[in-house]
């Protein structure tokens with residue numbers, strides 16, 4: 001499978017070279033013709049890719065205390081009146097960006113080292 005792909009790529013490259021040669025002035029001399037010495041096999045390597053990922057804040061239940069109002073009776077004595085009952089409320093902490101690294105494989109490939 002890989003060999004086939006490589007053959008197609010090399011064929012495509014050869015076709016490109018042929019097209020370039022054909023489109024150039026025929027009088028041009030010293031045309032470079034690739035030989036087996038022109039290319040070098042670069043073996044597969046790995047590299048680190050960094051991704052920015054959004055981390056959602058955690059959800060928490062918090063208790064909101066009851067609210068009272070203080071009024072004063074005819075004798076000036078304070079009377080506490082409930083305005084709102086206490087209740088639980090769900091809040092979410094702030095999210096944040098995080099950078100995560102992962103390794104990716106760069107497949108091996110042929111490199112032309114002749115500069116043509």
Ligand SMILES: [Zn+2]
Pocket residue numbers: 032033034035038112114115116
């Ligand atoms: Zn070459």
